Amino acid sequence: RTFIGDTLRVSGVRASSGPFDARSDGGIIETSFRLVPHDGDAWIADILRHTDTFSFPSPAWQSQTPTGVAGSSTPVLEVMGEGVRTSCFKVAEDGTGIVVRLYEAMGKDCTARIIPGHLLAGLRLREVDLLEGTSPPPADRAPIVRDGTIELPFRAFEIRTLLFET
Numbered sequence: 001r002t003f004i005g006d007t008l009r010v011s012g013v014r015a016s017s018g019p020f021d022a023r024s025d026g027g028i029i030e031t032s033f034r035l036v037p038h039d040g041d042a043w044i045a046d047i048l049r050h051t052d053t054f055s056f057p058s059p060a061w062q063s064q065t066p067t068g069v070a071g072s073s074t075p076v077l078e079v080m081g082e083g084v085r086t087s088c089f090k091v092a093e094d095g096t097g098i099v100v101r102l103y104e105a106m107g108k109d110c111t112a113r114i115i116p117g118h119l120l121a122g123l124r125l126r127e128v129d130l131l132e133g134t135s136p137p138p139a140d141r142a143p144i145v146r147d148g149t150i151e152l153p154f155r156a157f158e159i160r161t162l163l164f165e166t
Contacts, residue, residue, distance in 0.1 A: 101159065
């Protein structure tokens with residue numbers, strides 16, 4: 001992006017979908033963007049909330065309580081931590097559990113607190129790499145589970161993937 005006077009120039013490039021993608025950066029490219037004028041830094045302006053609601057509108061879904069009564073207000077997963085966002089919640093590629101991928105988005109070291117809801121509570125937890133292979137973190141960076149809450153340290157812009165094994 002470039003600012004010149006009262007003009008903002010935006011360039012878009014289509015990424016490859018695989019090696020030797022002949023269609024890369026060709027054809028019609030559709031995109032959306034939002035301008036959010038603000039004072040101060042991105043943290044003060046709550047830019048992450050704006051980007052989350054623009055990029056990932058909230059889906060409507062209904063969960064069930066352990067007793068099978070519809071309409072539970074218990075979240076599947078609760079993540080607390082300045083700048084930590086959930087980017088993936090899915091069944092593992094090999095079907096052995098639920099994958100949760102989180103990232104630190106503000107460029108600051110922090111510790112996230114993760115509270116698994118009734119669907120994940122009691123499942124075995126281990127950290128995996130982006131391809132869901134074994135990737136044990138160093139002992140000082142391993143997830144710590146205390147009283148049902150997971151503490152997970154993050155470095156600036158770090159991506160971490162957790163597997164809740166069924």
